[in-house]
Amino acid sequence: MEMNFFKAISLLQQPFEQLPEECHPNCIVVDMLFTWASDSAAKFGIPRLCFHGIGFFPLCVYYSLRQHQPYKIITSDFEPFTVPGLPDQITLTRSQLTSYELEAETQNELLTELVEQAIQAEITSYGIVVNSFYELEPAYSDLYRKVMGRKAWHIGLFHFATQTSMTKHNEEK
Numbered sequence: 001m002e003m004n005f006f007k008a009i010s011l012l013q014q015p016f017e018q019l020p021e022e023c024h025p026n027c028i029v030v031d032m033l034f035t036w037a038s039d040s041a042a043k044f045g046i047p048r049l050c051f052h053g054i055g056f057f058p059l060c061v062y063y064s065l066r067q068h069q070p071y072k073i074i075t076s077d078f079e080p081f082t083v084p085g086l087p088d089q090i091t092l093t094r095s096q097l098t099s100y101e102l103e104a105e106t107q108n109e110l111l112t113e114l115v116e117q118a119i120q121a122e123i124t125s126y127g128i129v130v131n132s133f134y135e136l137e138p139a140y141s142d143l144y145r146k147v148m149g150r151k152a153w154h155i156g157l158f159h160f161a162t163q164t165s166m167t168k169h170n171e172e173k
Helices: 002-010 018-023 037-044 056-068 109-124 138-146 163-172
Strands: 028-031 048-052 127-130 152-154
Touching (some): 018 037, 028 037, 037 109, 048 109, 056 138, 138 152
Parallel strands (some): 048 127, 127 152
């Protein structure tokens, strides 16, 4: 199903490109999986901002694991290792990691390519917006900006309302 989802996302590029022609936005804010939006934004000369629904802490952990791969020298799925380069000592085990990280070399080539495209699109974006606020994770906000050298803004906390929560809210009025 993942591959069908990514294919469906790619089919949105052409209809999406009609919007900047009609609306002339100041920027485009899209989820990180809309990798083609970087090309679309460049085509119209407007900045692309990558939206992350997660905070700075998981972003920093992900990029540290990706860069240093400390789990590769561990012999057991339950042996702890420290994630390097973070403001706090964060200890994980391989059993806590996603199968994608552990098996990146043997993953479906298309999925690996899509993940690489998403990372490259984030790097080439004007910046990112994150569902967080500075006071929640100041050290990780600073780390992401300074060490990774990327522009980033907080927009949170942004609540993703569900139909159930909206119905409950309306009933309380």
